[in-house]
Amino acid sequence: MATVTPPWAYTLHLPHDPHAPGIARATLRTVLAAHGLAELTPTAELLASELLTNAHRHTAGPYALRLRAMEPGRLRVAVWDTDPRVPPGFGTDGADVPPLDAEDGRGLHLVRACADAVGVSVLRELGASKGGKLLWAECR
Numbered sequence: 001m002a003t004v005t006p007p008w009a010y011t012l013h014l015p016h017d018p019h020a021p022g023i024a025r026a027t028l029r030t031v032l033a034a035h036g037l038a039e040l041t042p043t044a045e046l047l048a049s050e051l052l053t054n055a056h057r058h059t060a061g062p063y064a065l066r067l068r069a070m071e072p073g074r075l076r077v078a079v080w081d082t083d084p085r086v087p088p089g090f091g092t093d094g095a096d097v098p099p100l101d102a103e104d105g106r107g108l109h110l111v112r113a114c115a116d117a118v119g120v121s122v123l124r125e126l127g128a129s130k131g132g133k134l135l136w137a138e139c140r
Helices: 020-034 038-058 106-114
Strands: 009-014 063-071 074-081 117-123 132-139
Touching (some): 009 020, 020 038, 020 063, 038 132
Antiparallel strands (some): 117 132
């Protein structure tokens, strides 16, 4: 009898520390290897790197990396941080993408070029929840 592998998700909570993005990338590599998705590692690591660096550079608080299996062979890489402001151009319509020669925001071009889909969720503060935003990118 065939079995169905349930979707999985991992969340790594990170302090605002310069070592955190590297630790998150190492965790990503380990998770993908454990789930037989090592072929996604280069793209997923680039997406995570850009999103994690954005969270580290533009916020002062903690952030988190979330990895989620969407369907067989498809991965969502997401980064949560406490700042509810969405970076220009991150919405699904691609409006306000910074020019290629801009001082800031060039990583967004990499994310858009390498991801199959991108999105953002702005989170409200509810009780103990800290609100903020969740930027995500998917790859297969």
